Amino acid sequence: MLTLLVRRVVRLVVVLAGVSLVTFAILHVSGDPVSLMMPEAPEADRVVLRQAMGFNAPLPVQFARFLANTARGNFGNSFFHRAPALPLVLDRMPTTLLLTVLAMGLSISIAVPIGILSAVRRNSVFDHGATFVVFLGTSMPVFWTGIMLILLFAVQLRLLPVSGWESWAALVLPTLTLATASTPLLLRIVRSSMLEVINLDYVRTARAKGVSEWIVIWHHALVNAALPLVTVAGLQFSLLLGGAIITETVFAVPGLGRLIVGAIRQLDFPIVQAGVFLIALIVVLVNFAVDLLYIYLNPQIRVR
Amino acid sequence: MKRWVLLAAALAIAVLAAAPPAARAQAKDTLVVALVSHPPTLDPHMHFERVGILVNINMFDSLIHRNTKLEFEPSLATSWKALSDTQWEFKLRKGVRFHNGDTMTPEDVKYSFDRVIDQTKKSPQYGNIRAIKEVRVVNPETVHIITDKPFPLLLERLVFFSIVPKKHVEAVGDQAFGTTSPAGTGPWKFVEWKRDQMIRLEAFDQHWRGRPPFKNLVFRAVPEVATQVAEIKTGGVDIIRNVSADIVPELKTHPQAYISSTPILRVHYLAFDMRSAPFDKKLVRQAANYAIDKQTIIQKLMGGLGRQVATTVQPLAFGFDPEVKPYPYDPKKAKELLAQAGYPNGVDITFHSSSVPNRPEFEAICQMLTEVGIRTTPKMWDPGPAWNKFFQTEGKATNGIYGTWGNYSVFDADAVLHPLYHTEPGGWIGKWYTRVEGLDKLIDEGRSSVDQPKRKRTYSQIQQMIREEAPTIFLWTQFDTLGISKKVQYAARGDEWLWLFDAKPAAR
Numbered sequence: 001m002l003t004l005l006v007r008r009v010v011r012l013v014v015v016l017a018g019v020s021l022v023t024f025a026i027l028h029v030s031g032d033p034v035s036l037m038m039p040e041a042p043e044a045d046r047v048v049l050r051q052a053m054g055f056n057a058p059l060p061v062q063f064a065r066f067l068a069n070t071a072r073g074n075f076g077n078s079f080f081h082r083a084p085a086l087p088l089v090l091d092r093m094p095t096t097l098l099l100t101v102l103a104m105g106l107s108i109s110i111a112v113p114i115g116i117l118s119a120v121r122r123n124s125v126f127d128h129g130a131t132f133v134v135f136l137g138t139s140m141p142v143f144w145t146g147i148m149l150i151l152l153f154a155v156q157l158r159l160l161p162v163s164g165w166e167s168w169a170a171l172v173l174p175t176l177t178l179a180t181a182s183t184p185l186l187l188r189i190v191r192s193s194m195l196e197v198i199n200l201d202y203v204r205t206a207r208a209k210g211v212s213e214w215i216v217i218w219h220h221a222l223v224n225a226a227l228p229l230v231t232v233a234g235l236q237f238s239l240l241l242g243g244a245i246i247t248e249t250v251f252a253v254p255g256l257g258r259l260i261v262g263a264i265r266q267l268d269f270p271i272v273q274a275g276v277f278l279i280a281l282i283v284v285l286v287n288f289a290v291d292l293l294y295i296y297l298n299p300q301i302r303v304r
Numbered sequence: 305m306k307r308w309v310l311l312a313a314a315l316a317i318a319v320l321a322a323a324p325p326a327a328r329a330q331a332k333d334t335l336v337v338a339l340v341s342h343p344p345t346l347d348p349h350m351h352f353e354r355v356g357i358l359v360n361i362n363m364f365d366s367l368i369h370r371n372t373k374l375e376f377e378p379s380l381a382t383s384w385k386a387l388s389d390t391q392w393e394f395k396l397r398k399g400v401r402f403h404n405g406d407t408m409t410p411e412d413v414k415y416s417f418d419r420v421i422d423q424t425k426k427s428p429q430y431g432n433i434r435a436i437k438e439v440r441v442v443n444p445e446t447v448h449i450i451t452d453k454p455f456p457l458l459l460e461r462l463v464f465f466s467i468v469p470k471k472h473v474e475a476v477g478d479q480a481f482g483t484t485s486p487a488g489t490g491p492w493k494f495v496e497w498k499r500d501q502m503i504r505l506e507a508f509d510q511h512w513r514g515r516p517p518f519k520n521l522v523f524r525a526v527p528e529v530a531t532q533v534a535e536i537k538t539g540g541v542d543i544i545r546n547v548s549a550d551i552v553p554e555l556k557t558h559p560q561a562y563i564s565s566t567p568i569l570r571v572h573y574l575a576f577d578m579r580s581a582p583f584d585k586k587l588v589r590q591a592a593n594y595a596i597d598k599q600t601i602i603q604k605l606m607g608g609l610g611r612q613v614a615t616t617v618q619p620l621a622f623g624f625d626p627e628v629k630p631y632p633y634d635p636k637k638a639k640e641l642l643a644q645a646g647y648p649n650g651v652d653i654t655f656h657s658s659s660v661p662n663r664p665e666f667e668a669i670c671q672m673l674t675e676v677g678i679r680t681t682p683k684m685w686d687p688g689p690a691w692n693k694f695f696q697t698e699g700k701a702t703n704g705i706y707g708t709w710g711n712y713s714v715f716d717a718d719a720v721l722h723p724l725y726h727t728e729p730g731g732w733i734g735k736w737y738t739r740v741e742g743l744d745k746l747i748d749e750g751r752s753s754v755d756q757p758k759r760k761r762t763y764s765q766i767q768q769m770i771r772e773e774a775p776t777i778f779l780w781t782q783f784d785t786l787g788i789s790k791k792v793q794y795a796a797r798g799d800e801w802l803w804l805f806d807a808k809p810a811a812r
Contacts, residue, residue, distance in 0.1 A: 049426075081344045083479065091499070143528075150534045162534045163526055165501055252526040254500035262341060262500075265687075 008291065012284045019280040020070060023273055024063055033079055033267035053079075066273070075274035080263065085270035089256065089278055095165065096255035097282075099247065100240045102171065103178035108233065110183050115190025116217060119198060130187065137184040142243050146177040146250035163252040174251040181243050182236045189232045193225035226297055234290035238283045333519035335792060335807055338526040338541040342500055347482030348466035349420050352428040357464055357713075358802045359503055359523050363403075364466035364488030367394055367413070368459060372806065374620065374715065374798050376459060380408065380467055380489065389454040389754055394447050401510040402469040403493040410441040415470035417449075425478070432461050432712075456754045460714045491516040491805045500525045517808045533787070536561050542789040543802065548661065549607030555787045564796040565609055565785040569711040571616050571720060572662065574655065574669065574777040576704045578739045582653065583703060587645035588678070589774035593631040594638035595676040596669055602780055605664045609783040615767050616709070616720050618781045620798055623717030623750070623763030628771050630778065638676040650677030657684055657706035658691035666706045669777070707733070708782065713799050717763040718751045725775060738775045 034050050050056050054065065069076065075085040118127040140148075153173060154162040164170045197203060198221050206220045207213075245257025256275055263271035343356025348364050369379035381394040400408040417439040420427040435455040440448040451458065469487055476485045486494045491513065492505035503523040507516050524541060526532050533551055535541040537560060547555060547563065555561045576583035576592075583589055602610040614630040617623060642650065657666045663684060670680040685691040695705075711719040723732035725740065726747050743766070750762040771778075786796045794807040 078344075082350065083483075088499075147528075147530050147534075150531065155534050155537055158538065162538055162540050163528075163531045164524070164540070249527045250531055252501075252524065252528070252531060254498060254525070258500055258527065 004291075004295075008288055012288065015284050016277065016280055017067075020067065020273065020277060021063070023276045024066055027267070027269050027272060028059060028062070033269060070273075070277070075277070076270040078263070078268055078271045080266045080268045080271070085274040089259065089271060089274040092254065092256040092259050093278065095253060096241070096244050096248070096257060099171070099174055099178065099244050099253065099255060100237065102175040103182060103240055103244075104233070104237055106175055106179040107183045107186055107236070110179070111186035111190050112222075112229075115187045116194055116222065118187070118191045119194035120217065122195065127191075130191075134184040134187055137180050140180065142177060142181050142246045143250050145180050146173070146247060149173050149177055150250075163250075165253050170251075174247045174253055177250070178240055178243050178247050182240055186229065186232060186236065189228050190225065193228045194221060197221050197224045223297065227294065230290055230293050230297065234286055237286045241279055241282065332791075332809060334522060335518040335520070335543070335804060336522045336524060336541040337543045337802060337804070338524050338532045338535060339545070340525070340527050342497075342503065342523070342525045345482035346486040346494070346497065346503070347478065348464075348468065348486075348488070349416070349427050349429060350425075350478070350482055354800070360466055360488075361464065361490070361801060362492050362521060362804050363486060363490040363494060363505060364468065365400075365490050366462055366465045366467065368462045370463050370799060370801075372795070372797060372803075376463075380413075381462075384459070386754060387448070390451045392449045392451075392458060393442075394449065396445050396447065397512065398445065400489050400512050402472065402489055403487040403508055404469060404472045406469050406471060408467065408469070408489060410444060410447045412470045413447050413467055414439045414441050415473075416465070416467045419468075419473075420465075429465075433465065454752055454754045456751065456756070456759060457714060457716055457718065460716055460719075464713070492521045513805065516805045518804070521804060536787050536789060539789065539791075542792045543794065543807075544787040545784070545802075547785040547787045549605070549609055551787075552607050552609070552785065560790055561787055562790060563785060564788055564794065565783045566796040566798055567611055567618075567620065567781050568784045568798055568800050569618065569620055569713060569715065569719075570708050570782040570800075571613060571618050571711075572610075572665070572706075572708045572779040572782060573616050573724070574704055574706050574779065575724065575733055575737050576775060576777075577702060577737050578775055579737070580703075582645070582647060582651045582678075584739075585645045586773060587641045588647065588651075590631075591638040591641035591645070591676065592673055592678055592777050593774050594634045594641065595673050595678065596631075596777060596779070597633040597672060598630070598780055599633070601665055601668050605668060606780075609785055610780040611783075612780045613778055615770050615778050616724055616776060617717045617763065617767050618720075620781075621711065621715050621717050621720070622756075623760055623767075625764040625767045627764070628767045631771075631774075635672075635676050642677050647677065650679055652679045652681075653703040654681045654683055655704050655706060656694070656702055657682065658687040658695075659706060659708060660684070660687060662706070662708070665779075669706070669779075704737070705733070710800075713801075715799075717766070718747070721747050721763075721766060722751065725770065740769065740773045740775055743769060743773075 034053070034055065054062065057065070073086065077083060078085045078088055081088055114130055118130045121127055150162055150173060153160045160172050161167065161170045203216060203221055206216050211220075244255060245261060247253065248255040248257045249261070256279070260272060260275040263275065339355045339358065341355055343351050343353045343359060345351050345356070346359065346363070348360040365380045367379060367381035368384070369377045371377045378397070380397050380400060382397050383395045384392060386392050396408070396410060396413065402408060417433070417436060419425055420429050420433060421436060423430065435451045435453060435458070436449055437452045438450045440450065442448055449458065466488060468481070472485075472487050473481050483497065489512070491508060491511045493508045495504040495506050497503045501524070505521040507519045509515065526535060526541070529548070529551075532541070532544040533555070536544050536555070537558060539560060552563055556563050576589055578584055578589075598612040602608060602612065612630050614628045617625075619626075642648075655666075655670060657663070659666065666684075667682050670682040673680045685694060709720055709724065723734060725734040725738045725743055727735050727738060727744055746762055746766050746769070750759050750766065753759055784796045784798075784800045786794070788794055791810055792807055793810045794804070797803065
């Protein structure tokens with residue numbers, strides 16, 4: 001158990017260093033922030049600024065400097081906002097996390113009961129209906145879903161605000177949009193893994209004992225069907241973080257995704273680096289949590 | 305089965321009923337403006353972002369204001385005159401209050417300029433006023449501005465140059481002044497700023513013009529155009545900017561909104577690389593100008609929201625010469641000129657653009673060129689880093705690029721001529737692309753005199769010269785198109801400003 005933990009922590013550090021290197025490399029080949037900052041300045045002025053910002057040093061030196069600073073939690077000052085990057089990024093974190101967690105919660109609470117029912121009533125009208133909705137959900141791009149939901153609920157029915165982040169009502173549409181993207185796959189996974197276990201001997205035994213159908217499904221079957229669900233849910237969480245970037249743009253949500261997209265356009269290296277680093281950290285932590293859940297759900301892993 | 309359907313239906317109804325009414329109908333005394341993004345700072349001297357300028361002008365005053373006819377008007381300066389080629393005198397308005405209660409003094413004016421001229425502060429606006437050598441306090445009502453050489457654009461530059469309270473800025477520090485404690489003399493004062501969400505302002509009781517008609521002013525950041533349109537239809541916001549041609553008809557007929565549109569300084573062009581074939585030949589450049597049916601593009605693709613121009617110097621700018629006429633659409637003549645230039649069988653070229661909103665126009669232009677024999681491959685770029693990199697490397701040597709130039713809101717021919725055509729090393733695309741004998745000298749002549757009649761003659765000469773030499777395809781000037789809620793009475797301005805002191809609740 002302890003070695004497992006240690007191994008995971010080492011992996012975490014390696015992943016984060018790798019992500020930093022890739023981000024750094026891509027950013028530094030993507031253009032010259034100084035000429036974006038001073039589009040009309042004479043070249044001489046730009047040289048001075050490049051020097052002041054340390055851009056004239058060789059790339060490996062710059063990367064070493066960046067790593068040393070990152071290790072100390074210092075991502076530098078945002079070129080655009082002229083303020084330390086990390087607080088700016090951290091400030092946006094809760095918004096994006098809230099959106100992602102809400103969407104994940106909604107996804108699971110839709111996918112699990114409907115998936116189970118589809119499996120139990122295999123090939124019924126309900127099952128086919130669910131399959132149809134799944135295809136629909138997977139086929140719709142997030143930004144399109146978002147705009148359609150706005151048109152229906154905000155413009156036509158006038159039930160919810162179009163965009164913003166000022167009230168709880170404003171959270172509904174972005175959450176729904178994001179959940180539309182992640183629910184279908186979860187639902188398929190629940191259905192197929194339930195189908196695998198529902199005809200196994202131990203389920204039949206449980207039924208034969210006279211255990212109520214409710215307990216058979218929720219206790220005996222679902223716990224064993226949960227492993228693939230947890231795996232996919234963990235992966236979906238990372239996808240949702242990515243989807244949040246688009247959702248935030250459509251619904252004018254002041255989250256991390258919008259900050260990073262803006263920073264990429266402005267070649268604001270420190271913000272991009274801090275933002276990508278934090279997202280990578282969250283993804284790694286979520287995967288770590290998934291691993292722990294495995295151990296809880298499947299005692300065999302503990303023995304191995 | 306039935307039970308589940310019923311349950312789902314009941315649940316859906318419950319959710320919808322529980323949701324608060326979305327009628328976020330804004331209170332009557334609140335004006336909400338949607339911007340695509342927020343500026344990096346509210347410090348009016350430390351950014352050069354259009355969205356920032358739009359917010360700042362409603363919080364800060366400058367020495368000079370421009371009215372809706374785009375004429376200079378007194379603001380914090382009540383009068384001004386040139387004492388010599390390099391020295392200007394400004395009389396200051398008396399008894400003007402800052403939002404923090406301080407009275408404006410000449411020291412504040414001097415301080416405001418000094419913090420931009422001071423290069424250690426790295427103000428992005430430094431280049432705008434670098435010609436200013438010194439601001440001198442003469443007496444409690446007078447300041448002198450001394451330039452290092454004749455600077456005819458001085459008054460233009462002063463229209464957006466905010467005066468800030470010296471004592472206040474020094475007390476709170478530059479960082480806080482730009483984020484949590486901005487204070488000026490303008491119609492609205494700062495309340496709160498949630499980044500990328502909303503900037504909330506409140507009417508300033510002691511503003512020297514009097515109170516603005518709207519008590520609260522909110523600038524929301526709404527990046528997606530479709531979302532902005534949905535917001536204005538539902539009353540979530542009152543003003544949206546840059547409404548595109550395809551959305552105009554929809555808002556024109558909407559019961560809650562209307563369209564206000566006016567020509568602005570932004571001019572569209574296609575710049576040739578004149579150093580290499582085929583555009584090193586004047587006849588080919590002229591042929592390209594004859595090949596474009598500008599009226600059809602404006603009517604069919606731009607919803608009529610554009611006006612063709614003779615050169616890149618446009619009617620709103622000082623120095624515009626109405627005697628210089630646009631190239632007519634004449635594909636036959638274009639083919640003849642092309643043959644005369646030595647390309648009887650046509651020529652293959654590539655043009656580049658990163659202007660996503662103008663993609664249909666760009667592609668139409670390329671098609672029209674192809675039809676006369678200048679077979680053009682249009683290449684679109686993402687306006688982000690890829691374009692930036694292209695522009696700084698290969699972009700220096702290609703056949704040409706489509707572009708738009710906003711003149712930095714300076715109503716003077718120099719603001720477009722210098723960046724587009726001057727070849728000095730510090731310049732913009734002119735240094736790579738343009739090679740017209742004698743043009744540099746004329747542009748220099750225009751910018752180094754404050755004798756306006758003389759400058760006007762110089763600019764007439766330049767316009768005749770560039771129309772003949774055709775270093776660019778001259779296209780059209782863009783319109784600024786606002787979508788406005790019917791609850792609000794306001795009109796788009798030629799300088800793209802949102803001067804919301806002029807906005808009034810509509811009488812209904």
